[in-house]
Amino acid sequence: MSSSKPAVAIIGAGVAGLAAAIRMACAGRDVTVIEGAPEPGGKLRERHQGAYRFDLGPSLFTWPELILELDELTRSSIPNSPSCPERFEFTKLDRSTHYFWEDGTQLIAWSQPEQFASECEKSFGVNPILVKSHLEHSSASFEATRRIFLEQSLHDWNHDIPGQWGAVVKFFHRLPWIGTLHRWNQKRLKHPKLAQLFDRYATYNGSDPHRAPAMLHVIPHLEHGQGTFFPNDGMIGITRHLYGLAEALGVKFMFNREAIEILHKGGEVQGVKVSDNQQQQFIIEANCVISNADVWPTYRRLLPNLKAPERILQQERSTSGVIFYWGIEGNHPTLHLHNILFSQDYQAEFESIRNEGHPGDDPTVYINISSKVKPSDAPSGGENWFVMVNVEAQPEAIEKMIPMIRNSVIQKINRTLNIDLEPLIQNESFLTPSDIQARTSSHQGALYGASSNSPFAAFLRHRNRSTQLKGLYFCGGSVHPGGGIPLCLLSAKITAELIEKHA
Ligand SMILES: Cc1cc2nc3c(=O)[nH]c(=O)nc-3n(C[C@H](O)[C@H](O)[C@H](O)COP(=O)(O)OP(=O)(O)OC[C@H]3O[C@@H](n4cnc5c(N)ncnc54)[C@H](O)[C@@H]3O)c2cc1C
Numbered sequence: 001m002s003s004s005k006p007a008v009a010i011i012g013a014g015v016a017g018l019a020a021a022i023r024m025a026c027a028g029r030d031v032t033v034i035e036g037a038p039e040p041g042g043k044l045r046e047r048h049q050g051a052y053r054f055d056l057g058p059s060l061f062t063w064p065e066l067i068l069e070l071d072e073l074t075r076s077s078i079p080n081s082p083s084c085p086e087r088f089e090f091t092k093l094d095r096s097t098h099y100f101w102e103d104g105t106q107l108i109a110w111s112q113p114e115q116f117a118s119e120c121e122k123s124f125g126v127n128p129i130l131v132k133s134h135l136e137h138s139s140a141s142f143e144a145t146r147r148i149f150l151e152q153s154l155h156d157w158n159h160d161i162p163g164q165w166g167a168v169v170k171f172f173h174r175l176p177w178i179g180t181l182h183r184w185n186q187k188r189l190k191h192p193k194l195a196q197l198f199d200r201y202a203t204y205n206g207s208d209p210h211r212a213p214a215m216l217h218v219i220p221h222l223e224h225g226q227g228t229f230f231p232n233d234g235m236i237g238i239t240r241h242l243y244g245l246a247e248a249l250g251v252k253f254m255f256n257r258e259a260i261e262i263l264h265k266g267g268e269v270q271g272v273k274v275s276d277n278q279q280q281q282f283i284i285e286a287n288c289v290i291s292n293a294d295v296w297p298t299y300r301r302l303l304p305n306l307k308a309p310e311r312i313l314q315q316e317r318s319t320s321g322v323i324f325y326w327g328i329e330g331n332h333p334t335l336h337l338h339n340i341l342f343s344q345d346y347q348a349e350f351e352s353i354r355n356e357g358h359p360g361d362d363p364t365v366y367i368n369i370s371s372k373v374k375p376s377d378a379p380s381g382g383e384n385w386f387v388m389v390n391v392e393a394q395p396e397a398i399e400k401m402i403p404m405i406r407n408s409v410i411q412k413i414n415r416t417l418n419i420d421l422e423p424l425i426q427n428e429s430f431l432t433p434s435d436i437q438a439r440t441s442s443h444q445g446a447l448y449g450a451s452s453n454s455p456f457a458a459f460l461r462h463r464n465r466s467t468q469l470k471g472l473y474f475c476g477g478s479v480h481p482g483g484g485i486p487l488c489l490l491s492a493k494i495t496a497e498l499i500e501k502h503a
Helices: 015-026 065-077 113-124 128-149 164-174 181-189 193-207 214-220 221-227 236-248 293-302 347-358 395-399 400-416 435-440 484-500
Strands: 009-013 031-033 046-049 050-054 090-092 096-098 106-110 229-233 252-254 257-265 268-276 279-285 288-291 319-329 338-341 365-369 382-391 427-429 472-474
Touching: 009 015, 009 268, 015 031, 015 065, 015 236, 015 288, 015 484, 031 257, 046 319, 046 427, 050 365, 065 236, 065 484, 106 113, 106 193, 113 128, 113 193, 113 221, 128 164, 128 181, 128 214, 128 221, 181 193, 181 214, 193 214, 214 221, 214 268, 229 236, 236 288, 236 347, 257 293, 257 472, 268 288, 288 293, 288 484, 319 395, 319 400, 319 435, 338 400, 382 400, 395 435, 472 484
Parallel strands: 009 031, 009 288, 031 252, 096 338, 288 472
Antiparallel strands: 046 050, 090 229, 096 106, 257 268, 268 279, 319 382, 319 427, 338 365, 365 382
């Protein structure tokens, strides 16, 4: 056994682990990141398949300011450093999603609210004022609640943020504290297809709109209030950029190294026991450990002697996904970067996911084609289709269903787009809940930690600072404030602030 003595050890180089590393290094700490995979990124990595390139996991990029903030922080920490990467580059898109229904209805969700509202009038005959006011409400609720629910710990109040409760109190009577997202959308929007479109935002954190709280109505603000973006190098550009910033700051990375235990004594963390791929073990001493691993394996595997927060660990998981990566022949002009082919009965689809594990024979299919905005991701005359359906986070059961799911996805695409897809598939691979669990330690392969299918979900996410062990912190999609790239970046920020506060 050998040892070194950095002040902060971070388990996992997912986006939150990378962001936490940047923040801690900027605060002058000596930081070591231990990562089981051979490269950084966690769920945010890439795959090459012949001449096609795919982003493996996340495809929707919102709230880029959170990355620019890390850029600024790094630049002010190491001004004029030649090793600092160029500023993060991304493009604002004019639309979020192209929506399709089997009866031939189509809708382009323009980012700009007026344009989106008049498109809704054209497709559904709904009053554009109704759509605009729905979006305005989403934005106002987001602004009223963000500081309390997203930008600070819910368990460790920061009394220094002035007026943090004022905004919530002022808007209190307009916030939907009870009821589901589906009821909120249905009641306000009246039109079933438009309600379905807004219901889909529950899936942005792996939840079911028919059970998730109406509070999730804040999510559309990210796309239509702030906008939808595309990193110029593809989604993998986010990982590369954060990794570049961390390296420039002198963060040490240990890849292909598995953290096997968080060491502690007398109620204080002492470091991390690490194993390399030859099963050699060694210790990284640290008085501060941040786990970016899912909170479930953090307790069950890395902290065997610590009392686990059972209520939190036993919460329902968010949905997982089955993703097909298809190199597709031809150009398909009705499709754009983000496309949704909706099922005809959304409620029945979610019930099927819950009861059977899969979405049934009429799934809602998401098709992401990054070559639409980054042509080098596919050879000329081809497109890189990332095709995903939601499934229950049940790795073993779903593994057996892949051929059936593949068939229902292809049939759905054929019916909705009037094409014959199978002969156009030039090469393929897929990703299952088992793969996601194996690659990232995400319990049951859930995409976003615990689901938000309960009105108390926001309060039941694991806290960012342990109250049992001094020096133990948590960041990433399975802890407060939740999953998805923006919230993971915020979790790293909250964690870094707590570390400074409790140092
Ligand atoms: C298919 C898919 C689609 C998605 N779509 C979107 C989207 O469009 N937009 C969006 O914002 N979000 C999306 N998400 C969610 C988003 O990817 C995640 O919320 C986010 O990337 C999670 O980051 P994280 O920091 O929690 O860590 P993770 O990405 O979960 O990474 C954790 C890291 O910790 C490492 N690790 C775990 N245990 C150990 C250990 N014991 N020792 C060493 N290393 C360890 C793992 O190897 C991994 O690299 C999607 C996710 C998936 C899978």
